[in-house]
Amino acid sequence: MTEDLFPRQPGDPVFREALADGAWLLRGFAFEEAVTLLIEVDRVLQQAPWRHMRTPGGLQMAVAMTNCGPLGWTSDARGYRYESCDPTTGKPWPALPLAFAALARNAAQAVGFAHFAPDACLINRYQPGTRLSLHQDRDERPLDAPIVSVSLGLSAIFLFGGLQRSAPVRRVQLAHGDVVVWGGRSRLAFHGIAPLAAGHHALTGSQRINLTFRQAL
């Protein structure tokens, strides 16, 4: 399927859709900045290329990842953690682009989280068939800070569960330019991404790219 390059018209208002207690979907919030964001992703990749990290259990992750910002999320045989240097290059993670910081802050502010200043941005890449199994994000220190995620390129089906793994899972489509702010009660909800469907997007080709902004420390 080829996706529409212009789903939102200039000047359209931003609608906030409550997904759950504390979780807000801002459809198209990053649409106008998307080209800039993708140029910045390419710049990050020149310094910190995609890699498939290993879980503590020894499995290679299907999602390719990199990071920018003062801290980067990493996983290996020793566990999950945030590091200030990229283990594959030994150098600090690339700086957080100004456009990233501004977008994350503005999205958080739009749903009532003032002064969100992420110190970590995980960049995930999905290709057709890539999935992210149900998990919680619990490697961060302040659990009162929200997480902001930005979807770019191909659409994906986001799996949104509850506070227990066994809770029922809702399926929410996340499209190019969509931003979700996860805070409050939903901060520790189980979540994942269904296997990415094949497709083509004018800006990313056969990929979905997700930016996840967190305050790790």
Ligand code: MD3
């Ligand atoms: C809900 N990434 O990197 S972003 C992850 O699309 C991750 O790449 C997915 O889950 C992706 O950990 C989903 C949306 C997201 C991020 C953090 C959350 C949803 C969340 C934390 C709590 C609840």
Ligand code: FE
């Ligand atoms: Fe997650």
